[in-house]
Amino acid sequence: MTSLIPTPLKEVHVELGAEMGEFAGWEVASIYSNSIEESLAVRNDLGLFDVSHMGRIIVEGKNSQNFLDLIITKNVKKLERGKIIIPTAILNEKAGFVDDVSLFRLEKERFLIVCNAINRIKVINWLQSKSDEFGMEVLIDDITLETAMIAIQGRKIQRLSNLNYNINRESFISNISISGIPIKLISRSGWTGEDGFEIITDIDNGKRLWRKLLDDKIKPCGIIARDILRLEAGFLLYGNEISENINPIMARYWIFSLKKDNYIGKEVLEKILDEGVDEQRVGLIMKEKGAIPRHGNEIYSIKSKIGYITSGGYSPSLDRGIAMGYINSKHALLGSTVYVKIRDKLYEAKLTEPPFYKK
Amino acid sequence: MSSTKNPIDRKYTKDHEWALREGDIVVVGITWYAQSKLKDIVFVDLPKVGKKVNKSEPVAVVESVKTASDVYSPLSGEIIEVNKELETSPELINKDPYNKGWIFKIKPSNLEKEWNELLDAKDYEKLIQ
Numbered sequence: 001m002t003s004l005i006p007t008p009l010k011e012v013h014v015e016l017g018a019e020m021g022e023f024a025g026w027e028v029a030s031i032y033s034n035s036i037e038e039s040l041a042v043r044n045d046l047g048l049f050d051v052s053h054m055g056r057i058i059v060e061g062k063n064s065q066n067f068l069d070l071i072i073t074k075n076v077k078k079l080e081r082g083k084i085i086i087p088t089a090i091l092n093e094k095a096g097f098v099d100d101v102s103l104f105r106l107e108k109e110r111f112l113i114v115c116n117a118i119n120r121i122k123v124i125n126w127l128q129s130k131s132d133e134f135g136m137e138v139l140i141d142d143i144t145l146e147t148a149m150i151a152i153q154g155r156k157i158q159r160l161s162n163l164n165y166n167i168n169r170e171s172f173i174s175n176i177s178i179s180g181i182p183i184k185l186i187s188r189s190g191w192t193g194e195d196g197f198e199i200i201t202d203i204d205n206g207k208r209l210w211r212k213l214l215d216d217k218i219k220p221c222g223i224i225a226r227d228i229l230r231l232e233a234g235f236l237l238y239g240n241e242i243s244e245n246i247n248p249i250m251a252r253y254w255i256f257s258l259k260k261d262n263y264i265g266k267e268v269l270e271k272i273l274d275e276g277v278d279e280q281r282v283g284l285i286m287k288e289k290g291a292i293p294r295h296g297n298e299i300y301s302i303k304s305k306i307g308y309i310t311s312g313g314y315s316p317s318l319d320r321g322i323a324m325g326y327i328n329s330k331h332a333l334l335g336s337t338v339y340v341k342i343r344d345k346l347y348e349a350k351l352t353e354p355p356f357y358k359k
Numbered sequence: 360m361s362s363t364k365n366p367i368d369r370k371y372t373k374d375h376e377w378a379l380r381e382g383d384i385v386v387v388g389i390t391w392y393a394q395s396k397l398k399d400i401v402f403v404d405l406p407k408v409g410k411k412v413n414k415s416e417p418v419a420v421v422e423s424v425k426t427a428s429d430v431y432s433p434l435s436g437e438i439i440e441v442n443k444e445l446e447t448s449p450e451l452i453n454k455d456p457y458n459k460g461w462i463f464k465i466k467p468s469n470l471e472k473e474w475n476e477l478l479d480a481k482d483y484e485k486l487i488q
Contacts, residue, residue: 019398035424036399224424290402292422314401314424343404343420343427 008148008203009050012210016220023223024117026053031222036316038225039232042192043317043357046154047221048213051191054149055120056200058141059127060110067136068111070263071127072103073248073256079105084170086189089255090126091265095247095272099123099238100255102189104172112185116238120144130264147184148206152218153196153229155359160216163197181209191226193233193357231322232315234283234354240295240310241281241324250277250326279307279326283354284340286321291347293323293340300339300346306331309340317357324354365390365484366457370433370477373486374415377457378433378477385434385470388461389421389452392487397423400449405441406463412438414473419462421452433477436467 004027007013013020013029021030029050032038041047059068069076074088086102099119104112115123124142131138152163162179165186172187183201190196201209214220227237236242242251247265249272256269286293293312298305307327315322323340331338334353339346365371369379375393379386394400404420412418417429418438441463445451452460467473478486 031398034399036401228424290404290422292402292427294427314422 005053005145007050007052008145009052009150009206009210012207013050013220016214018220018222021223023053026117028053029220029222030224032220035222035224035228038219038221039228039316041219042154042194042221042225042229044154045156046152046159046218047192047225048210048218049151049153049221049226050148050210051151051198051226052144052148052206053117054144055113055115055117055123055142056144056147056149057113057115057120057124057127058106058110058143059113059138060107060141061138062109063136064109064111064138067131067134067138068103069260070134071130072101073263073265074103075257075260076103076111077260079103081105081107082171082173084172084187084189086170087255089248089253090123091248091256091263091269092244093264093268095249095265095268096244097238097242097246097248097251098126098244100236100242100253104185104187106174118239146202147200148203149198149200150206150209150213151190151192151196151198152213153190153192153194154218155194157195157197160218162216167197178209179212181205181212183209191233191235192229193235193355194229194359227311228313228316231311231313231324232317232355232357234324234356236281236324237311247272247277249273250279251281253281276329278329280329280332281310281324282307282327282332282334283352283356284309284312284323284325284338284349285318285352285356286323286340287348287350289320291340291342291349292321293342293347293349297323298341299325299327299349300341301331306338315356322356323349327351365392365480367480370474370479371483372431372433372477374431375487376431376433380474381464383466383470384439385436385465385467386461387430387433387463387465388456389430390483391456393428394453394456394460397421397425397428398453399424400452403445403449403452403462405445406438408438408441410438412436412465414469421449430462432465434465434467434473435469436465438463439466440464
């Protein structure tokens with residue numbers, strides 16, 4: 001076992017009595033009090049998340065724009081300073097996901113990639129090897145371990161007067177201070193289906209900011225609440241819904257552009273669009289209250305197995321079991337009834353289009 | 360009231376169930392430790408009344424936000440009652456695991472032998488330390 005990387009904000013979580021757990025090689029806060037209450041706080045008020053485990057990688061140099069335009073599935077050349085492409089992806093040659101990422105243009109020749117924790121080293125290696133392969137030199141700087149990242153998410157985001165920045169979605173501002181605490185970057189973004197901000201700071205200021213935001217009565221939320229919220233919002237989790245073997249079309253994850261010039265995976269994407277896909281991602285809402293689908297459960301039509309669950313759980317907002325999974329395209333009939341096998345029993349579910357929860 | 364203390368009036372299993380004798384029947388639930396690991400219980404799949412079970416056989420399932428966990432019968436016998444309140448308030452197991460959060464009652468078929476095989480509170484404490 002390799003040892004876990006503790007989140008740089010660990011001490012503030014321990015102070016709060018959080019239960020620490022493992023996520024993608026990191027030691028993170030799983031639960032502060034109760035993950036149902038934590039997730040409902042975001043839906044009804046505000047929640048605070050430590051998302052420092054996410055990868056933060058700077059790519060810079062005179063080739064950076066043209067290089068990233070070959071790597072990223074959306075148009076990097078059109079990305080203005082202060083704007084974000086979110087979400088987008090890095091695909092492999094077979095159009096499978098290396099990762100889904102967001103791309104920030106910090107300067108003309110300086111970009112920030114925010115990637116999934118589990119893929120940080122893989123993405124860095126991918127960037128390095130493609131830069132060598134294309135003969136396009138760029139400077140790649142992993143700033144993950146020297147920074148902290150905090151998300152504030154929720155329906156009542158307007159109540160925070162100290163965060164009253166006029167930042168549109170898909171935009172960010174750099175080097176400002178919040179209640180006297182200097183931060184590197186604040187963006188209008190998140191992963192909960194609610195409005196909110198994500199903030200990158202150095203580690204000491206991250207701790208100060210966390211404590212300040214707690215004073216503003218924002219409920220701290222652990223990684224389990226974060227997973228509930230992203231499932232309710234229908235967001236895909238790397239390792240569950242997407243992987244190196246899953247392409248954006250079967251995932252029905254429209255994070256690519258076919259209008260731009262070439263990028264890795266584009267030709268294959270066009271071929272897949274022409275030929276169609278054998279299986280695709282769907283949402284499922286369970287009919288019976290107690291039926292809670294989990295990752296790995298099988299999906300059936302009347303008699304035959306037609307798919308499998310990739311993420312499932314209990315939705316506090318719906319008070320029902322919900323799931324995402326892949327099913328045979330012939331059976332991907334939204335609105336139809338299917339069955340999920342849970343502990344050898346079939347439970348009725350309705351095929352639906354995520355998100356499960358709408359603002 | 361919820362308590363982290365394991366009452367000495369009952370026996371325990373290494374799978375974190377408790378068993379309390381009430382005349383010739385036995386009440387079964389899961390321990391404070393078990394619910395603290397599961398957290399946020401959202402559903403309990405209760406056994407059918409009348410079901411005959413063997414000792415250590417899975418008879419119920421407790422679903423929390425985190426995971427699903429089997430509940431094993433501490434004794435062989437027949438399920439004679441289940442806690443219907445858990446159908447609408449599964450969180451009773453989190454709030455009061457040793458009283459209102461009981462799961463099922465069993466009429467044991469081999470009580471003399473099997474009761475002595477269960478752990479007392481002191482041995483159970485050692486197990487979870």
